[in-house]
Amino acid sequence: MxxxxxxxxxxxxxxxxxxxxxxxxxxxxxxxxxxxxxxxxxxxxxxxxxxxxxxxxxxxxxxxxxxxxxxxxxxxxxLSFLLELESLANVPAPTMRVKDVKWFHPNGDVIKFNFDASFHTDSKSSISGVIARDSQGLIVAACSYPHLGVVDVFITEALAFKMVVSFTFDLGFRLVQFEGDSLSVIKKLNSAMPDKSIISPIIRDIKEASK
Known part of the structure; x- marks a missing residue:
């Protein structure tokens, strides 16, 4: 009309x-x-x-x-379309289970740093983000940092870890706890064996800065 x-x-x-x-x-x-x-x-x-x-x-x-x-x-x-709509009306809606993810407070004077990173394939860039909280859950620091010329997600996670370590020492914290979701990077940092992967220079820098 x-x-x-x-x-x-x-x-x-x-x-x-x-x-x-x-x-x-x-x-x-x-x-x-x-x-x-x-x-x-x-x-x-x-x-x-x-x-x-x-x-x-x-x-x-x-x-x-x-x-x-x-x-x-x-x-x-x-008519067949109407019958199909009627049959769909009787289909129960899908249920979603929300995972209960809890953040655990650090003990005493420890400052807990949570960090993560996002990766953009087309522009070959990433952004790392970190947030620091005390034993009461209060935010004491936060920052984000862009990375250019990144080739994959693996390097992105390593750069995020390097960024949070540098951020920690710039703030002057000594009793700290790091929490991230890149298990492969964490294993490489905890390993005494020399790393030979593409992120070996980053792993070496993180270990040197943590001494």
Missing amino acids: HKFLPAFANLQQRKLIVRNTCRLCEASTDSIAHLVFLCLVTMCILASVGLPSVPALQRNAIVHEGFACSSAKVSTFV
Whole structure:
């Protein structure tokens, strides 16, 4: 009714040269009012499915693809579609289990540093973020730092660890606890064996800074 749909009457008002005849019934002007309420094909569909109104289904396929479809086929499609909607209404909604992730307070004067990193494949860049909290859970420091020229997520996690170590010493904290989600980086830092992976220079820098 707002003349948004490309019925031929609307296209003519936009100065397009089209044959302004309904392709469904070939009996009247192809307007929205005709398609929805007055077209003989639409009226047959209304009568067969028992609905007060229904859009001119399959019109685009008939006009642009030469697809022939009778009112009986359209009404069958409408009825089957309604039955499908009714069956979906009886399907129970999916349940989601929310994992209860708890943050544990550090003991005494220890400051706990939680850190993580995000990686953007297209720009080969990442951003590391860290937040420091005391034994009462109060935030005592926080920062974020961008990294450019990063090739994969593995390096991103190592850079995040290096950043949090540097941030810790810049603030002057001595009793600290680090908590991150990169198990591979943590294992390499705890290992006495020399690392030979792509992040070996970063691991070496972190160990030197932690002495």
